[in-house]
Amino acid sequence: QVQVVQSGAEVKKSGASVRVSCRASGYTFTNYYIHWVRQAPGHGLEWMAMINPSGGSTTYAQKFQGRVTLTRDTSTSTVYMEISSLRSEDTAVYYCATSMVVALGVWGQGTMVTVSS
Amino acid sequence: QSALTQPPSASGSPGQSVTISCTGTSSDVGGYDYVSWYQQHPGKAPKLMIYEVTKRPSGVPDRFSGFKSGNTASLIVSGLQTEDEADYYCSSYAGTIPVLFGGGTKLTVL
Numbered sequence: 713q714v715q716v717v718q719s720g721a722e723v724k725k726s727g728a729s730v731r732v733s734c735r736a737s738g739y740t741f742t743n744y745y746i747h748w749v750r751q752a753p754g755h756g757l758e759w760m761a762m763i764n765p766s767g768g769s770t771t772y773a774q775k776f777q778g779r780v781t782l783t784r785d786t787s788t789s790t791v792y793m794e795i796s797s798l799r800s801e802d803t804a805v806y807y808c809a810t811s812m813v814v815a816l817g818v819w820g821q822g823t824m825v826t827v828s829s
Numbered sequence: 830q831s832a833l834t835q836p837p838s839a840s841g842s843p844g845q846s847v848t849i850s851c852t853g854t855s856s857d858v859g860g861y862d863y864v865s866w867y868q869q870h871p872g873k874a875p876k877l878m879i880y881e882v883t884k885r886p887s888g889v890p891d892r893f894s895g896f897k898s899g900n901t902a903s904l905i906v907s908g909l910q911t912e913d914e915a916d917y918y919c920s921s922y923a924g925t926i927p928v929l930f931g932g933g934t935k936l937t938v939l
Contacts, residue, residue, distance in 0.1 A: 747928060749875075756832075757867070757875065757918050759928040771927060807874055814922045815865040815880035822874055 718820040734808035741789035742766040744810040833931035840937040851919030859900035863922035
């Protein structure tokens with residue numbers, strides 16, 4: 713079955729970078745976009761970015777442009793999200809999810825990123 | 830671009846129907862038939878319930894339905910069950926922003 717599995721929780725200091733992975737299985741990796749969505753504690757969902765695994769093209773929300781980078785490794789069906797210059801406001805659960813158009817059909821289990829000063 | 834507007838809370842008794850609204854603009858909800866709805870239980874990942882305004886993914890009960898009129902989309906949950914108690918988020922394609930979320934609605938089953 714289609715699934716995406718994310719890497720484990722991270723604790724980082726302010727100013728550091730973090731990389732979260734999202735490994736897809738059960739389908740042809742290049743057929744679906746992968747999106748990243750975050751949810752701060754007690755808050756709603758916030759769309760961050762997406763990547764087309766076929767060609768590697770990316771789209772970022774303006775808020776994250778320049779600080780978030782998505783890459784993919786087609787040999788392992790894995791997408792990576794790196795966030796640089798972490799600040800306390802980046803403390804959140806980060807989700808990856810697949811889409812064919814823009815509906816996010818299959819979600820990962822979430823990765824908690826905690827940023828401490 | 831601002832988030833889509835949802836009521837913070839909604840409620841209903843078991844067996845009743847409840848409607849959750851999602852208001853945007855002609856640049857998002859009103860301009861495209863790409864409205865989705867997600868259900869999220871505490872501590873869990875969101876789950877797609879409705880896509881392209883009215884379509885249900887396989888496995889989603891037909892108690893869940895969606896429609897759109899102008900710049901407002903709605904999720905209707907009929908025959909409320911206790912397991913429907915959750916947070917619900919709408920989203921829409923918005924041109925330069927592929928996924929624009931609403932602020933979320935907490936549905937309580939009384």
